[in-house]
Amino acid sequence: MNAVPTAVIREITKDDNASVAQVVRKVLVDLGVPKVGTAYADTALDHMFENYDVPRATYFVVEQEGVIIGCAGIAQLENYEGNCCELQKMYFLEEARGRGLGSKMIKRCLDKAKEYGFEQCYLETMPYMKDAQKLYMKSGFEYIDAPMGNTGHFSCPVWMLKKI
Numbered sequence: 361m362n363a364v365p366t367a368v369i370r371e372i373t374k375d376d377n378a379s380v381a382q383v384v385r386k387v388l389v390d391l392g393v394p395k396v397g398t399a400y401a402d403t404a405l406d407h408m409f410e411n412y413d414v415p416r417a418t419y420f421v422v423e424q425e426g427v428i429i430g431c432a433g434i435a436q437l438e439n440y441e442g443n444c445c446e447l448q449k450m451y452f453l454e455e456a457r458g459r460g461l462g463s464k465m466i467k468r469c470l471d472k473a474k475e476y477g478f479e480q481c482y483l484e485t486m487p488y489m490k491d492a493q494k495l496y497m498k499s500g501f502e503y504i505d506a507p508m509g510n511t512g513h514f515s516c517p518v519w520m521l522k523k524i
């Protein structure tokens with residue numbers, strides 16, 4: 361049996377932009393997610409480094425043998441007055457799944473959110489992304505009845521929140 365190569369979680373660099381956009385779009389297409397009203401259509405997707413190069417925001421990538429296999433970020437929840445961040449654009453290629461990397465990524469993002477002084481973390485997802493929802497619940501997120509803020513992701517009808 362071959363050993364699984366080591367994967368490293370690190371902050372995004374400008375050189376990662378194209379790879380990150382490719383990972384996110386591939387996962388969305390593989391999962392049959394609508395291209396409108398989801399992260400797929402976000403103009404930010406091609407410029408993730410620049411979009412997270414602002415106060416109280418960080419985007420991470422999972423790199424394995426020089427290849428990006430997953431990603432996620434934390435930033436202020438858009439169009440929301442409270443001290444709440446959003447776990448954003450968390451996607452993993454198939455080869456990254458089932459290895460505990462999602463839990464490690466969420467912990468890394470929540471640690472950064474604490475460092476930034478956020479009090480809550482919000483996320484949006486799709487109803488059929490059951491594995492992701494299990495992971496979020498295991499990390500302390502709970503379902504809520506309505507969206508918070510206005511992310512523009514009107515096609516994501518599952519909302520979750522965690523106190524930090």
